[in-house]
Structure formats: structure tokens, C-alpha cells
Amino acid sequence: xDLDALLRCVxxxxxxxxxxxxxxxxxxxxFLIASGVTLIFGVLNVINFAHGxxxxxxxxxxxxxxxxxxxxxVSALGAAVAVGVLGVLFERVLMSKVYGxxxxxxxxVCYAVVLISDDLIKIIxxxxxxxxxxxxxxxxxxxxxxxxxIPPFYIFMILAAMAIGLLLWLVIGRTRxxxxxxxxxxxxxxxxxxxxxxxxxxxxxxxxxSALAGAAGALAAPVRSLxxxxxFSILIESFIVTVIGGMGSIVGAFAASIIxxxxxxxxxxGFPLFVDGVMFLIMALVLIFKPSGLFGRAHR
Amino acid sequence: xxxxxxxxxxxxxxxxxxxxxxxxxxxxxxRDFIMFGMAYGLLAMSLNLLIGYTGLVSFGHAMFxxxxxxxxxxxxxxxxxxIPGAFVxxxxxxxxxxxxxxAICVRLxxxxxxxxxxxxxxxFYNIILGWVSFTGGDQGLMGGIPRPKFLGIDLADRTQLxxxxxxxxxxxxxxxxxxxxxxxxxxxxxxxxxxxRAAFLGINVIMVKLACFVMSACIAAVGxxxxxxxxxxxxxxxxxxxxxxxxIFMILLGGSNVFLxxxxxxxxxxxxxxxxxxxxxxxxxVLGIVILILVLxxxxxxxxxxxxxxxxxxxxxxxxxxxAADKDAQTGRDA
Numbered sequence: 001x002d003l004d005a006l007l008r009c010v011x012x013x014x015x016x017x018x019x020x021x022x023x024x025x026x027x028x029x030x031f032l033i034a035s036g037v038t039l040i041f042g043v044l045n046v047i048n049f050a051h052g053x054x055x056x057x058x059x060x061x062x063x064x065x066x067x068x069x070x071x072x073x074v075s076a077l078g079a080a081v082a083v084g085v086l087g088v089l090f091e092r093v094l095m096s097k098v099y100g101x102x103x104x105x106x107x108x109v110c111y112a113v114v115l116i117s118d119d120l121i122k123i124i125x126x127x128x129x130x131x132x133x134x135x136x137x138x139x140x141x142x143x144x145x146x147x148x149x150i151p152p153f154y155i156f157m158i159l160a161a162m163a164i165g166l167l168l169w170l171v172i173g174r175t176r177x178x179x180x181x182x183x184x185x186x187x188x189x190x191x192x193x194x195x196x197x198x199x200x201x202x203x204x205x206x207x208x209x210s211a212l213a214g215a216a217g218a219l220a221a222p223v224r225s226l227x228x229x230x231x232f233s234i235l236i237e238s239f240i241v242t243v244i245g246g247m248g249s250i251v252g253a254f255a256a257s258i259i260x261x262x263x264x265x266x267x268x269x270g271f272p273l274f275v276d277g278v279m280f281l282i283m284a285l286v287l288i289f290k291p292s293g294l295f296g297r298a299h300r
Numbered sequence: 301x302x303x304x305x306x307x308x309x310x311x312x313x314x315x316x317x318x319x320x321x322x323x324x325x326x327x328x329x330x331r332d333f334i335m336f337g338m339a340y341g342l343l344a345m346s347l348n349l350l351i352g353y354t355g356l357v358s359f360g361h362a363m364f365x366x367x368x369x370x371x372x373x374x375x376x377x378x379x380x381x382x383i384p385g386a387f388v389x390x391x392x393x394x395x396x397x398x399x400x401x402x403a404i405c406v407r408l409x410x411x412x413x414x415x416x417x418x419x420x421x422x423x424f425y426n427i428i429l430g431w432v433s434f435t436g437g438d439q440g441l442m443g444g445i446p447r448p449k450f451l452g453i454d455l456a457d458r459t460q461l462x463x464x465x466x467x468x469x470x471x472x473x474x475x476x477x478x479x480x481x482x483x484x485x486x487x488x489x490x491x492x493x494x495x496x497r498a499a500f501l502g503i504n505v506i507m508v509k510l511a512c513f514v515m516s517a518c519i520a521a522v523g524x525x526x527x528x529x530x531x532x533x534x535x536x537x538x539x540x541x542x543x544x545x546x547x548i549f550m551i552l553l554g555g556s557n558v559f560l561x562x563x564x565x566x567x568x569x570x571x572x573x574x575x576x577x578x579x580x581x582x583x584x585x586v587l588g589i590v591i592l593i594l595v596l597x598x599x600x601x602x603x604x605x606x607x608x609x610x611x612x613x614x615x616x617x618x619x620x621x622x623x624a625a626d627k628d629a630q631t632g633r634d635a
Contacts, residue, residue, distance in 0.1 A: 105599075111588075239415050239418070280420070
């Protein structure tokens with residue numbers, strides 16, 4: 001407990017700027033993952049417990065593409081596409097087989113996929129943590145802003161994640177594809193009775209959610225170390241985000257990601273041992289007072 | 301009433317069988333296998349009270365396993381408690397924890413429930429890892445668990461420890477059996493099958509679920525205590541999510557609709573683990589593939605499938621007997 005340090009930090013703009021950006025970094029990564037979880041849940045009504053593995057695969061894929069091409073932008077795009085394709089395969093081959101059955105079966109399929117992908121990562125890339133290093137595109141002098149120092153990559157990461165989020169929101173809210181997806185979320189059989197191949201839309205939604213996780217992995221690769229278990233801890237946090245924001249709500253995921261990101265970055269100064277506890281406390285309060293989440297619609 | 305006496309008789313028989321193992325001088329490897337099996341068996345059996353009987357798919361049950369283990373280990377290391385005292389204390393601590401976690405989780409629908417229990421488990425795990433001065437962090441509770449004599453029982457002796465664990469194990473299984481055959485147990489099944497109807501009949505669904513959650517956590521805690529006594533330490537991976545995943549897998553392997561199914565699953569999984577470890581270091585890969593084959597191929601646990609076949613055959617036979625009787629009656633009337 002070091003609340004004095006937190007107060008001292010809040011008193012100086014440089015510290016506030018630094019902590020705000022690091023909080024936003026955490027928040028935006030969480031947002032990309034949680035929006036995938038919430039999208040898949042909202043449409044398919046399944047929780048993808050293997051979503052963290054997709055994030056991990058995205059990070060490792062970006063690392064490999066970067067070694068091959070040397071261009072960060074190409075490797076980030078490649079990782080997102082590759083993980084998206086993998087997600088479609090995962091949905092078609094495994095998850096679609098257990099839609100009708102109980103949660104236990106869905107849980108076991110995801111558990112199996114997490115075990116298999118963790119071990120495959122160890123076989124392909126080795127158990128030792130890897131690091132990508134800062135790509136040359138971003139080896140620029142840091143931006144100074146109100147006394148705080150912000151690395152250029154952080155700015156890119158935040159803007160990229162926001163752009164992806166905005167695009168997702170527009171696609172779901174404003175296009176024909178989006179309205180079919182929203183209809184399928186409410187009543188899949190009815191949509192299919194109207195002559196729309198709803199299974200393709202399910203696969204597409206799963207693919208989009210996976211690609212978001214892949215993109216998050218690629219964005220995290222330069223600033224995080226890559227380890228075979230990296231997917232699981234971020235999965236838990238993204239669950240917390242989806243609960244706080246409301247299941248199925250992309251706007252909610254965005255708001256909750258920022259709340260959790262800032263809690264983590266400021267909390268690590270003021271109460272480093274209790275950061276996890278505070279996150280859970282926020283979640284428990286939301287569950288008690290508004291079980292559907294801050295932006296959730298009906299409680300299911 | 302007769303079935304209750306039969307169950308108690310079977311429990312007594314099981315205990316005698318377990319106790320005969322050291323009498324026949326089984327090699328220590330087998331005794332160790334049984335002791336591990338009893339600890340993890342209690343974890344899986346108690347989890348099935350939630351999954352199989354109440355329809356509450358908990359993905360965080362290992363946190364209570366670890367809570368029992370750590371509370372017992374810490375109480376013993378403090379030197380202020382006797383073994384029975386620490387035993388009761390650890391169960392009480394776990395019950396309190398389950399009450400808090402359960403009060404938040406049991407109101408929610410099953411998907412929320414699954415991942416909130418998972419999330420709380422990771423919180424507990426992170427506390428164990430982070431609070432190094434108290435729990436030893438990722439090293440676990442080092443330095444051994446002292447085992448002072450009580451009532452003339454010396455648990456430092458391997459055979460006496462085995463007997464103590466067997467008795468505790470059989471008592472817990474008997475308690476679980478009493479729970480599932482009691483009216484409370486039938487209430488649990490009704491909630492699993494139709495929650496709304498149960499509520500219409502005047503059952504306080506949330507309280508019943510919470511009570512079940514706490515009971516199940518206490519039994520899991522006993523499993524954790526047995527493991528702590530056995531390995532003389534407590535380690536964070538007792539409460540890691542993979543331990544919960546394994547417990548769920550044990551239930552799938554053994555079948556959730558057969559009372560002792562999870563126990564059979566425990567034995568199968570431990571054998572599977574021991575076999576794969578001797579051939580490859582990639583046990584997780586093998587385990588994952590086995591799970592996928594079972595879930596997507598069989599759609600249910602092997603034992604559940606056998607039980608279902610057997611039940612179908614029995615019903616077909618009964619139907620045949622009834623048909624024959626009908627026919628006889630028909631011909632009797634015609635005549």
C-alpha cells in the first residue's frame with residue numbers, strides 16, 4: 001500500500017501522462033480481445049475460453065512474419081488474417097459441433113484447444129520467452145507532452161486499436177452484413193428461414209473475433225515478451241472487461257477496457273499488491289448492482 | 301431406508317478393501333498412486349455434485365482444493381493447532397470463501413457462472429503467487445508440514461497416514477452419497493432439470509445452489525488437506541486453472557451420471573498421465589487430443605455411454621416382457 005506515491009503521481013502532469021498512456025495501452029489490448037469475446041458471445045451464445053490462445057498465436061505469428069519480412073505492418077496484418085482463418089477453422093471443425101450441447105462440452109473443447117495450442121507453441125517456437133524488439137518503423141524520438149514521455153509506438157497502438165474498434169462498430173451497426181449478424185444474434189433459425197446461410201455468418205463472426213485477437217497479439221508483440229502461457233492471464237482480464245461492460249456490447253467493452261487499463265496502471269503505483277483485487281471488486285460491484293453490465297441490454 | 305444401509309455397507313466394504321492394500325504389502329508406488337487418487341478423487345467427486353447433480357458448471361473448483369491445502373498447511377506450520385484443529389479450521393476457511401464466491405456467482409446463468417468461477421480462481425491463484433511472505437509464492441509452502449501425534453495417531457508414519465487418509469476419504473464419499481440420495485439431493489436434480497419449476501414449487505433456488513456450492517467446496521478442501529498431508533507441502537498449481545480443467549475432464553472420463561463415475565475418471569486420467577509421461581514430454585498435447593476425440597466423437601463420457609446402453613437394454617427387456625404379457629392377455633380375451 002503506497003497511496004502517498006499515488007497522490008504524488010496525480011500531482012505531477014508528467015506522471016499522469018505516462019500512467020495514462022500505459023493504462024491506455026493495457027486497455028486497448030484488452031478491448032481488442034474482449035470485443036472478440038463479446039461479439040462471439042453476443043451472436044453465437046458461446047464463451048470462447050480459447051480466445052487467449054488466439055491472442056498468443058497472433059503474437060507468435062507476428063514474430064515469425066517479422067523475422068521473414070522485416071516489415072512490422074505486413075507482419076501485423078498477416079498475423080490478424082492468419083488468426084482469423086484459424087478461427088474460422090476452429091469454429092467449423094470444433095465449436096460448431098457443440099453449439100447445441102451443454103456448457104460442459106463447450107468448455108472441454110476450449111480446454112483441449114488451449115492445452116494443444118500451448119504445447120504446439122512450445123514445440124514450434126520453444127518454451128523460452130521470445131521478444132520481438134521495437135520495429136525500425138517506430139525507432140523515433142519519443143513524443144514529449146506536458147512533461148510526460150510517450151514512445152511513438154504507444155501512440156500508434158492506441159490509434160490502431162481505436163480505428164479497429166470504430167471499424168468494427170460501423171460494420172456491425174451500419175452495414176447489411178452487420179444487420180444480418182445482429183438478426184442472427186436474436187433469432188438464428190428465423191434468419192436462416194429467410195434464405196440466409198446463417199452458418200456462414202456464424203463462421204464469419206468467429207473469424208472476425210479471432211482476427212481481433214490476432215491483431216491484439218501482433219500489437220502486443222513489440223512491447224510484451226512472448227511466452228507459451230501468455231494467453232491465459234489476458235483472457236481472464238478480458239472476461240472481467242466483458243462482464244463490466246455488458247456481454248454482447250462493443251461500446252461497453254471499450255469503456256470497461258479503459259476502466260480496467262487505468263486501474264492497472266495507476267493501481268500499480270498506489271496499491272501494487274491489490275490491483276487484481278480491485279479489478280475483481282469493480283466486477284463484483286457491477287454484478288451486484290447492474291448484473292447486465294454497464295452497457296448490457298437484457299440480463300440473460 | 302434399506303438402500304441407506306446398503307450404501308453404508310458398501311462404504312465399509314470399500315474402506316476394508318483400501319485398508320487391505322498395505323496388509324498385502326503392495327509396493328509403495330501403488331500406495332502412492334492410491335493416495336494421489338483419493339485426493340484428486342475427492343476434488344472430482346465434489347465437483348460432480350455441482351456439475352452432474354446441480355448443473356452448475358464450475359471452472360474454478362481447484363481454488364477450494366488449494367484453499368484447504370494452504371489453510372491446513374499454514375495452520376500446521378504456525379504450530380498452534382493440532383491436526384484435527386487445523387483440519388476443522390481449513391474446512392471452515394474454505395466454507396467461508398465458498399460462501400463469498402458462491403454468493404456472487406450462483407445467481408448468474410451457467411455461462412457467466414463458468415467463467416466467473418474461473419476468474420475468482422485466478423484471483424486466488426494470483427494472491428498465492430503474490431503474497432510471497434505468507435504463502436511462499438511460486439515455491440509453495442516449503443519446509444514440510446509438521447505432523448504432531450494426536451490421540452495416539454502418528455501421521456509421520458506412512459502406514460498410519462494411509463489409514464487416516466482412507467478413512468477421511470471414505471467418510472467424505474459416504475457424506476456425498478447421503479447428500480445425493482437425500483431429499484436435498486433430489487432438489488438439486490430438479491434445479492438442474494428445470495429451475496423455474498423448482499422455484500414455482502417454493503424452493504429457494506439460490507439458497508439451495510449456494511448450500512450445494514459450499515458443501516462441495518468443503519469436500520474439495522478435504523481433498524486438498526489429504527494431498528498436503530501426503531506431499532508435506534502446498535503448491536500454487538493446486539489452485540491453477542489446469543487443475544480445475546483436469547477435474548472436469550475426470551468427470552467426463554468417468555461419467556457424470558454414475559455416482560462413482562468421477563472416481564473412475566480420476567483413476568483413468570492418472571493412469572493416462574503416467575503412461576504418456578513415460579513416452580513423451582508433451583502430455584498436454586496428448587490430453588487435448590483425447591478430450592477432443594471423446595467430446596466430438598462420443599459426445600459424452602465412456603462410462604455414461606455404457607450406463608446408457610445398459611439402461612436402454614434393461615428398458616427394452618422390460619418392454620418385451622410387457623408386450624408378451626399384453627399378448628397373453630389379448631389371446632386370453634380372444635379365447
